[in-house]
Amino acid sequence: MNPYLDEDLVALGDQARRFAADRLAPGFQDRDRTRILDRSLMKEMGAMGFIAPELPEQFGGLGMATLAAGVIHEEIARADLSMSYVNLLASLNGQILSQHGKPEIVTPWLTRLMAGEALFAIALTEPRGGSDAANLRLRIERDGDDYIVNGEKTSISAADQADAAVVFGRTGTVESGAHGVTALLIPLELPGVTRSRFDCHGQRAIGRGSLFFENVRVPGSHRLGDENKGFVQVMQGFDFSRALIGLQVLAVARAALDETWQYVAQRQAFGKTLSAFQGVSHPLADLDTQVEAARLLCLQALWLKDKGLPHSAEAAMCKWWAPKLAYDVIHQCLLMHGHGGYDRGAMEQRLRDVLGFQIGDGTAQIMKTIIARARAGRSAVPA
Ligand SMILES: Cc1cc2nc3c(=O)[nH]c(=O)nc-3n(C[C@H](O)[C@H](O)[C@H](O)COP(=O)(O)OP(=O)(O)OC[C@H]3O[C@@H](n4cnc5c(N)ncnc54)[C@H](O)[C@@H]3O)c2cc1C
Known part of the structure; x- marks a missing residue:
């Protein structure tokens, strides 16, 4: 239930x-x-x-x-x-x-x-940095009915496999900050687009890489939201993905926990099952409790979204807590498997896979700033 x-x-x-x-x-x-x-x-x-x-x-x-x-x-x-x-x-x-x-x-x-x-990529991060997300340098300039795009996006998931990307860039002056950013839908086969791929620690099937834009001509009809309003209007969607990321990593943690409960209930040491030792079963019980609680928080964030109610703080809570918790859970599960957990296999892949979400889509520090702003007021928590 x-x-x-x-x-x-x-x-x-x-x-x-x-x-x-x-x-x-x-x-x-x-x-x-x-x-x-x-x-x-x-x-x-x-x-x-x-x-x-x-x-x-x-x-x-x-x-x-x-x-x-x-x-x-x-x-x-x-x-x-x-x-x-x-x-x-x-x-x-x-x-x-x-x-x-x-x-x-x-x-x-x-x-x-x-x-x-x-497959669509979302291209916000630039080589200069990702946390200060509105401080974009990629240029988007008007040329008649079209836009001309020049610059680089980096650390983009599925960069070399995606068919198109939502790309955020600067149409205003550098000083215009979040109010000079425009979002475009850019098909990635357009002339002037090139890509690279990184050698990632985890999430290796989807991968990450850079997108390079050199005088890429994009029809004006491909703009998303109003000119210079890309950051303010289009970025709202990230609350949704933050709740989804929480569920995503907790599901991986749940798979690791389920396997580990079975394993410790069967493996013997000192004439008993491993689960008979509280040093084994209590840490797993602690983590299992937290996974259940974190999952409820993620479902609550989506429920609030479905009701049309504010959920930015709840989504940010999901995004910092769940990836850290999932990593800690899988780490503990790997150790409970003894030397076998250290072999190349499902458990070590899960550990590598979930780690990326402590960074991707915004770090814990940035999520905690969002929560603090929701609670104390934006002016009390300046950038
Ligand atoms: C697996 C993965 C997938 C990704 N996918 C995408 C994608 O699809 N599209 C995309 O656009 N980007 C993507 N990224 C990039 C990601 O969004 C950025 O890496 C992230 O926003 C952090 O930016 P940064 O790496 O430049 O770190 P920086 O911004 O340089 O920050 C470095 C460190 O300083 C801390 N820090 C920065 N500012 C503050 C502050 N004000 N207070 C406290 N601490 C601070 C950060 O928390 C971090 O620990 C992905 C990254 C990863 C790892």
Whole structure:
């Protein structure tokens, strides 16, 4: 029983869990080695209605609650965190496109996104830094009906695999800060776009890299939101992704915990099962409690979003707490497996996979600043 999930959402989660166990879990370690996201699996996810089910019906979506996206997301992540980036990027970018794009431009992209036929990146971070997110240098300049884009985005998830990106850049002066930023939908096959890929610690199937723009001509129709309002209008979507990231990493932690409870209930030492020792079972019980509590917080953030209520502070809580907790849980589970936990395998991959989310989409310090501003007032917590 869960106060946020009715019978339909529980059934949807069960359906996603069966699919993920059957189709995604078997190749989870192979994809880490080959560093390629499987496009045919993406299409299967799309055919099942598992990608961005919350998108409005007017764009061909299913118009479901964001809680539906959440329960699917955690089941996909439980099997393979990299594959669940497909859901995360589709929900975040799908919300931005559907709310801020011109319907005739974004509808074909949204159709492909939901079908698993296209992958979108979100390009905000620059080499100069990511935390001070409004301090952008990438230039977006008007040229008649078009924009010309010059500059670099870095540390972008799926940079070399994505078909298009939502790109934030500066249309105003450097001094204009958040009020001189514009967002564009940029198809990444346009002339002047080049890409690189990093050698990441985890999340290796989705990967990260840089996007380079050299005199890239983008039609003005591809602008998202108003000129110079990209940061203020379009950035609102990040509350959604922060709650989803919480569910994503907690699902990986839950998988590690479930396996570890089974393991310690069977493995023997000193004539007893490991779980008979409180030094083994109590740390696991502590962490299990915290995973349950953190999951409820993430579901609450989505529930608030579905009700149209403020949830920025709750989403920031999910984003700093869940990735740290998930890392601590998997670390403890790995140790409980003794020397076997240190072998290359599911447990060490999970540890590498969840770590990235202590940085990606904003660090704990930035999330705590958002929470402090919500509680004490923005003027009491200056940048
Ligand atoms: C796995 C992963 C995926 C990512 N995916 C994307 C993506 O798809 N798109 C995208 O645009 N970016 C992405 N990023 C980039 C990410 O958003 C940035 O790395 C992040 O915002 C931090 O920026 P930075 O790395 O430049 O660190 P910096 O901003 O240089 O910060 C360095 C350290 O200083 C701390 N710090 C900075 N300012 C303050 C302050 N005011 N108070 C206290 N501490 C502070 C930070 O918390 C951090 O610990 C990803 C990163 C990772 C690791």
